[in-house]
Amino acid sequence: MSSFDDIVKIALKEHEDSARSDTATFLRDIKAQLEDPASIPCYSKTSPPLSLVSFNCLLQDTGYPLEVYLPGDMEATDIVDWAKLKERWIGWGVEIPGEQDWVKEGDLTSSLDGLSLNLRELPASVYDDNAYRPASTHKFLGVLSTSPMPSNEPENADIVPTIHVLAEVDQPPIAGPSKEDGDVREELVEYLATAFDPPDRLAAEYVLLLLLSSPTSRPSSLSPLGTLAINLMRESGATTSALHPVIASVSPRVIPLALTLPLLHTHRFSPASADSSSLEAGLLQLGEGTVLIVDEDGMGSGGQLNEKAIGNLRALSDCLTEQRVKYDYPYMDGLKMDCAVRVLVLSQGKTLLPVDVNLPVRENGAKTTTRPSLEPFRSYLARHSASTHAALLVIPEETGQLIQDDFVTRRKNGSSEPEETLKRRMKIARLLALSYPHATLTKEVWERAVRLDEEVAKRHTLP
Template sequence: MVAVHAISEIADPRKVIQRIYDDDDDRLDGQCIHRLPSAVTKHFSDLFLRADDPRALDQLPSLDVSHPPESYTCGTLVRFRAMIQDTSLQNEMYLAKLSNDRCGGWGIQPAHGDRNFNVFDSDSLGTASIFWAVSVPAESPWRAAGFSRLDSTSFPVHQSSQPHKFPIPGAPHIGVRIKIYDSAGVENLHSTDVVTFVGIASSEPLSMEDDSSPEVPVLHVLCYQVDSASPIPANVDPSVREHVIKWISSEALGGDDDAAEWVLLQLTSKVHTRAIPLLPPSLTISRFPQPSSTDLIPTLSHVFTELIPQHLLIPLSLDLLNKTPFLPESKEEDLHSGYLQLPTGTTILLTESALQEGKLLETGITSVRAIQDVMNSQTVEYIFPFSSKFSFHTGLSMIVLSEGRKSAFFQTSVNVPLQCSSTTASLYKPKDELSLPPAEKIAIYRSYIVACKALSEKVQITEETSKHIQDDFVRRRQQDKSVTPDELIHLMKVARLLAASRLQDEVTIDVWEQAKELDRRRRVSIV
């Protein structure tokens, strides 16, 4: 239900902006225009971005694939949860002070006389920051539904005028030009940030200098908030862990509980620190049988879609690697997206079943290197002409399914050979054949994974356990000179994730021994 005090703001937000301007007692001093953007931001933030009422945003219609820009009239107040794709667009000057004591900006159209550049001075100008934002790529349907309206419009599927600015080729999405008038904090917005914008929907030509330029959706932003980490759920039962492992194992991994446990550790990992560094591991599930048909999707992908907020399946082939960009690249001052321009927290499942003999071209080699860079350093390069490549931090979880003893292209942190105890038919079940737990139970599974992920960066190693680990490593080195410090670092990462998966905030001696045993079974099965 719409709050009474918000009705006028929703019905005519530009009228409200003028009212805020009129209410400034010192508006005639020439500085009111420069104070107005922050006043507008505060006013609408207090209404719709309230910490004490997270559902206040639900009062506003949402801009999404089911409710495309063309389903709203110009001037409608909407919310748009999106990923920032391009921050390199030029800022825009606008008339901030119009005739008859009217304010400008936010798509308010100046009168004809106001367009005469001889009638105003520099104090009448304002600057809007321009971004391009797209629907959150790889977002699971249940997650998207939590931020969108349940009804849908009768409009046909939205056709983006800039499809090259979305990371996933051919996927339905919304692309919008974002205009932010309040400069405070804009420098903290970065590519791949997920942001909820509240603004006035409009449209304008893609290029103001070309009469034949197509129209693009525009959002004149009134306020916004950057997505923060999900709050840690309270009272999550650690026993949920075994239920999640069993479900993943039975539904998607042919009954292999060990493989399912490694998958769980992968899903709950995140970047802890880059200084040491403590980065998410990368995982190969090897000896994964090929599907009977190339169009079949691994059941594991369906399971991920139900468990985690953001998941992307990439069926690797030579054709895909050679022709489809994985890295963002600026072409003629326009940033084209790539598969790896994704929000932090996305889990990517790479399948190698469609790889055939052939030649990997230059683009394909670049793509493989880009994926390996994410695995090794959690960075993605952005390619700009006539300049060096720029690497930006990311936080993507990578899992590879390989038919062979190891991945054909990638060196992952962990290689777990699949050992099916049941028919392999379950590895490629259609989504409608997935045996889903009841809705309330799957919600508990999701909360459990969120809790584990949040805890994974806080796990400590007690002094007693640290001494035990050191003594254990020295003893192993004495018995086997091939044991390296890298193996110790690997086991410590596994132990941290294992502790977090048990909802424990410290690595105990018991957890350390269990981590060693889990890793030992994996190594034995590789031989």
């Protein structure tokens, strides 16, 4: 692994038209800036070359071959000591899709086309242990430079912004739930209810559970645990135009997806590589925790689907049920990678996508004109959706027995509830438990989960 000094010297040497002679001063300035990471500006298109920048990014393509380069103190000559050449890993990073302005640090008002990330070199012997994978998100600190895009024809390669990474910033640990979270939860549900016109508190409860969901475990040959996909069905007079802005005000990553026949036929949902040299992005290549709001209104009465459109719908269905996204590589059929996407479907009628809950939206709450403080809601969601909080989930033995006995009793009393009902209620109950600080699936939590599920059923039977 190269030293700090070596990486900075490489950035200086490889930068186009670089004519710096004060390398020692430049090194000293960079080191001083790194002592205060919070003061390092975010990358933008106006960032000056050879400046120290930070970049919150999603690694869109991690499949480039290792790149050979000369160490910082070596110059290219006709005679090269091949034993001194080193290798570095290169990835293509883009601004995190759907990341909200209130999350970003600094001014990133201009869109980013992408950055080539020249990371610390990794010896070939540990190349297979590389932890970077497509769609993972990172915050890098490094020296901004330029370099040719990796290409089979380097003489024709585009020159692109490049970060020579000096460090990766770890996300600070998230504090555990507080005793005040019970009150915050109720206020948050009331706020989420205002996303519907007229307000719908029941729908808000399910949106809250969606915002807390994440695949916490992936049992072999089974659906992942901890997920919940919901379909909000707009009934006559009900609108959801405020849903996107309300969710985006409290959830850090939100992507709207207006599903239409032209979109299905022309766009790529799954990332794909035509020749194994690069990976083209797909609409479902999203960072962990992204809320994907799928609006089916544009589908109208449907129509004929070609092979690409069918493949896109299948990819979206797999994202819902398996929490995996297919990656199309030559000679690698059926490769899927894990994801963590929270899918909410909006439609006029019942969606054809394999969601867990189909909920008709109706008036079920009082209107409010008071805009609450959003920071407590954001902090609550960050704490209660964290993997550390999900790991604390407890299902006491007596509760497990209660759930089993309840299901058996219902079946003995002539209930026609299928096993899918029990599975759905368990999903609801697990997330409901995580919405409280104790993270325990008690008898009271289970009974509330059953009531929530029964309220949805009633809406399907009442006019």
